[in-house]
Amino acid sequence: MRVHVVSDVHGRSDALPGAAAGADAFVCLGDLILFIDYFDHGRGIMGDLFGAEAVGRMIELRTEQRFDEAREWSRKLWASVEGDRADIVEAAIRRQYAAMFAAFPTPTYLTYGNVDLPHLYPDFLRDGITLLDGQTVDIGGLTFGFVGGGLRTPMNTPYEIDDETYAAKVAAVGAVDVLCCHIPPHVPELVYDTQARRFERGSVAVLEAIHETQPRYVLFGHVHQPLVAELEIGATRCVNVGHFNARGAPYVLEW
Numbered sequence: 001m002r003v004h005v006v007s008d009v010h011g012r013s014d015a016l017p018g019a020a021a022g023a024d025a026f027v028c029l030g031d032l033i034l035f036i037d038y039f040d041h042g043r044g045i046m047g048d049l050f051g052a053e054a055v056g057r058m059i060e061l062r063t064e065q066r067f068d069e070a071r072e073w074s075r076k077l078w079a080s081v082e083g084d085r086a087d088i089v090e091a092a093i094r095r096q097y098a099a100m101f102a103a104f105p106t107p108t109y110l111t112y113g114n115v116d117l118p119h120l121y122p123d124f125l126r127d128g129i130t131l132l133d134g135q136t137v138d139i140g141g142l143t144f145g146f147v148g149g150g151l152r153t154p155m156n157t158p159y160e161i162d163d164e165t166y167a168a169k170v171a172a173v174g175a176v177d178v179l180c181c182h183i184p185p186h187v188p189e190l191v192y193d194t195q196a197r198r199f200e201r202g203s204v205a206v207l208e209a210i211h212e213t214q215p216r217y218v219l220f221g222h223v224h225q226p227l228v229a230e231l232e233i234g235a236t237r238c239v240n241v242g243h244f245n246a247r248g249a250p251y252v253l254e255w
Contacts, residue, residue: 001140003027004250005241007182007221008113010034011044013099015248020105023250025139029221029241030113030148030182032100033093038195038224039246045092050077063196067154093117097124104129109137113182114150114157114222134169136176142216142255145173147181150222151201167205175213178253181206184220185238189228196225210236217253 004023009016011034020026037043038059041052054077061070078085097120104110106128112118121131130137132146147169149159173179184190186202193200200223210218214235224243231238241251 001025001142001255003139003253005029005180005219005253006244006250007031007219007241008224008243008245009100010037010115010245011096011100012245012248013096013103015244016100016103017105019244019248019250023105023252026105026108026250027139027144027180027219028104028108028110029180029219030111031115031221032113033096033115033117034245035115037245045089045096046077048092049081049088062155065154065198090117090120093120094123097121100124101126101129109139109144109146109180111146111180111182112148112159114159116148116159118148118159134172136173139178140255142177144178144180145176145215147173147179147203147206150183151203153201163205166203170203170205170209173209175215177216179206179209179215179218181218181220183222184226184240185210185218185233187231187233187238189231190220190226190238190240191223192227193223194225194227207233210234210238219251219253 002023003025005027007029008031034044036046041055046055058073101124108129110131111133133148136143136145149161152160184202185207186204191200191202210233218238219241226240229240
């Protein structure tokens with residue numbers, strides 16, 4: 001059995017068919033939307049609207065963790081645009097989702113990232129694409145559990161939830177062979193982003209589940225340039241499957 005796993009697609013619908021080639025099943029751990037491209041500032045929703053220079057300034061403020069100033073800069077940018085901000089953003093997201101869901105192979109098993117908008121997913125799901133969050137599925141005789149979304153941060157991305165709600169989803173999944181999350185377990189080496197130069201939020205609940213149930217694998221994304229991409233905790237191999245937007249290649253799981 002061969003399963004290809006991706007995360008943090010961020011607009012790379014063009015690379016999905018190639019990433020699925022040769023797989024018996026395809027798994028996506030979320031973050032389909034590209035709001036801001038930290039490498040090519042002219043790409044993404046913000047780049048399309050405001051240009052590379054303006055987006056570059058926002059990235060600079062975020063990288064320096066000057067989040068209040070970044071929000072103020074964003075408010076100034078949006079004040080220059082005619083029309084309702086929410087309508088403009090939703091229309092742009094719908095265009096990205098339409099391209100993304102059309103590019104998914106079958107079967108695809110999918111969960112949410114922290115920048116995704118769960119309420120829009122039903123408009124794009126089709127036969128062969130299974131959405132899972134706090135749920136399990138059998139793939140090739142192994143039980144895969146899925147936990148989507150992220151935890152609360154100063155970034156205030158669209159699908160951040162409180163720790164208790166997130167932990168309840170982890171508990172609902174229970175003991176599995178492969179635990180698939182968008183965010184990593186709360187381990188310093190796995191949550192530190194070397195490019196952004198900050199620790200991202202990891203899940204204590206996922207780390208506790210590793211100690212208690214020892215799944216074969218915990219697969220995740222979220223941290224685009226991790227200090228450590230893989231490590232073992234007891235019998236569990238924890239793997240950051242990679243920043244798909246930059247790499248265009250999946251993590252391959254075979255058994």
